[in-house]
Amino acid sequence: MKLNVTILPANITIAVPYGTNVLEAIRKAKVPFAAVCGGKGRCGKCLVEEVSGLAPATKREKKILKEQSAKDGMRLACQARIVKNATVIVPAARGMAESKAGLKGEEIWNIAPRFSLEKLEIPKASASEPASLTCRLKKALAEKGKEDVEISLDLLRRIATMSSDRIAVLIEGNRLVDVLEGDCEKPICGLALDIGTTTMVGYLVELSSGRQLSVAAMENPQASFGSDILSRISSIRRKPENLQVLHQLLINGVNELIERVTDAAGVSREFIYDLVAVGNTCMIHFFLGISPQSLAVAPYHAVLEEAIEVRAPDLKIAINKNGLVRTLPIIRSFVGADTVGAILGSGMPNSRNPTLLIDIGTNGEIVLKTKNEMAACSAAAGPAFEGARILYGMRATAGAIDHVRVGDGSDFEIHTINGLPPKGICGSGLIDAIYASRLLGLMDGSGRILPKESVPGPLRHRVVPWGKGRAIVLTQESETEAGQPIILTQQDIRQVQLAKGAIRAGIEILMRELGLTINSLDRIILAGAFGSYISRESARGIGLIPPLPLDRIVSVGNAAGEGAKMALLSKDAYAESLMLARKVKYIPLSGREDFLRLYLKEMHFPEPPAF
Known part of the structure; x- marks a missing residue:
């Protein structure tokens, strides 16, 4: 039996079989929607609002909804099944703010794109010299230094119908790509x-x-x-x-x-x-x-x-x-074209001193450069820094806690994106919150949240029972949009420890491979949108990155995108990207006993400075 399901606010109606879950319907309708765990019923993030037509929630779904402190009427798309003609409301697609997409940096390549535009005036034929159109066109091209240019039959037909002798031609190598009548004032x-x-x-x-x-x-x-x-x-x-x-x-x-x-x-x-x-x-x-x-x-x-x-x-x-x-080329395995772009876009090839590039994300690509060598690895950090597998985790959108610091009153000082009431916490806020909790004495170096009696008196209200353990209250229920306190659970902290342990262990492996120590590092480059918005002090404070002075830790934004721009605008930069993929030594981490030992060691938080 087929049933109709309407998905709002996209206002798309599709037919699905009885018992189809809402996530499958959303996919079929091609509506943008994030299902963090892929629809396995683990993350609790695929919330939709039921209007009508869904089967009652199962015990499992109710349990997950309760853990997520979901509002009445909210359902899990991967669990809720369509049993009547149904209507559901999908929250607005949560994406990165476009302002976070840019990169500030200096271009280091001369502009020399694959495609060049030449403005020509084709000589007129005369009774004394009735040369063909192709001869006259090639003569005009030769005067611009473009010899032996190939002209396709399709373009020749177009040129033959043009009324003006003034044309603009687009050339790639020795191939005529396109022809435009007149002077072409539009940007190519x-x-x-x-x-x-x-x-x-x-x-x-x-x-x-x-x-x-x-x-x-x-x-x-x-x-x-x-x-x-x-x-x-x-x-x-x-x-x-x-x-x-x-x-x-x-x-x-x-x-x-x-x-x-x-x-x-x-x-x-x-x-x-x-x-x-x-x-x-x-x-x-x-x-x-x-x-x-x-x-x-x-x-x-x-x-x-x-x-x-x-x-x-x-x-x-x-x-x-x-x-x-x-x-762009791929280096090896999980170290992909984005890493090649980041190396290029960060200016790393020009660095003479030992430099470490880290793209802090799900895959955790790391590149280490000495004067003569470059090595790279991928440390699977998981999606914790994207807000996944974190109880109140969310993407960096309006209302997300993006920064937490210790205020003058020796307590949390919270900042949200756009200054809205808190909805949840994104990756940069998560790192800040853990570092601030360490500074305030709410957790120990193993990541264990301390019992109330071990916490300074004025902060004891921040530690509450949660499940079989404890949680840290970041914001009270009166301060949040949903009227529920936003907390940092023991499991949330463990997820960050797993991520930071993987990245830091990967860094240590590369150091060993190239015979370097932390003290020999000249600079750390944090790449990627996430790397641009985390606090360098907090990242260093929880041991995510090596303990260099802050003036030697730089954030460069979307270096991969900048590298793509460079390769687009410069044939030399594109050629450099091909060379880099061959030059960088790939260091696999899987199966290495020293990686596992370092991974377990680096899950520990370093001692915070005296506060």
Whole structure:
């Protein structure tokens, strides 16, 4: 039996079989929606509001809803089943603020894009010299230093119908790509694309000047299949046809991003001729429609590592039909094209002194450079820093606690995005909250929340019973949007310890491989949107990064996206990216006994400074 389900506020109605869960319906309707655990019923984050038509909640669903302190009427999309014609309300898609997509930095490459625009005046034929159109066109090109240019039959037909002798031609190498009548005052554009597991960012640039025309960010539309790449790969293993579904979701998302950046800049997508994409290994595979299943089983290898170059129609990318779509190369396994872009975009190759680059995220890519060597690894940190598997965790959107500090009254001082009443806590706030809790004596170095009697008197109200253990109250119920206190549980702290232990152990392994110590490090570069917004002091204070002076720890924002821009604007930078992928030594961490020992050791929090 088929039932209709209407999904608001998108106002999309689709037919589904009796008993279909709401998450499957949302996926079928292609409505952006985050299912952190991929629909396994573990995370409790896929909340929707029931209007009508759902089966009563099971005991399991009720238990999870209670743990999430969900409001009345809220249901878990992966658990709630449709038994009548139904209506549900999906919360607004939660994505990264576009202002967080940029990177401040200096360009270090001369602008020399793959595509160049030449304005020509084709000499007129005369009775004494009735040369063909192609001869006269090639003569005009030769005067611009463009010899032996190939002209397709399609373009020749177009040129033959043009009324003006003044034309603008777009050239790639020795190939005529497009021809425009008149002087062409429109900018010839390229798109640098950073495909993140969580967020996609697009930068529209003018190829001739390098000027950035617009930037847009959106949530990766694959989020309904899980917040992490392994959940998405698992969905393919269960159902092979999901590969095409996930590929098409990504392509549709990229095309939506293209529409956003072109609308913002007032430019037609037909004027985009080059697209350079970066992303982790799994995202590049999904982007190209290649199964990434080999990444999920030992020895965790990719299908391809080379840079790929295809025509836009081959991937159904909505730019000029003569345009190119390129990816940067992959280093090895989980160290992907985004890491190559981050190395390039951070200026790391120019550093003469030992430099550490960390992209703090689900995959935790780490690169260490000495004067003559570079090595990289991927430390699977998990999605805790994205707010996943954290009781009150959420993305960095309005109302999220993004900063926690110790105020003048020796208590928590909370800041939220846009100054709204707190809804939950995002990754940067989580790191701050743990460091502040250590400073205030609410937890010990093992991460254990201390009993009330061991906590300073004025702060004892911050420690409350939770389940079989304790929790730390960050905000009281009267201060929050939902009227529920926002707490930091023992399990939340353990999730952060697992993430920071993996990253810090990866750093130590790279140090050993290149014969360095912490004291020999000159600089730490924090890359990625998350790296831009965490407190360097808090990250250092909980032992997530090595204890360097703060003036030697720099945040560079979306270095991967900046690297994609550089490769787009400079043939030399693109060539450098190909060389980097071959030069960087990949250090696998799985199966190493020293990694496991370091991992357990680095889960411990260092002693805080005297407060």
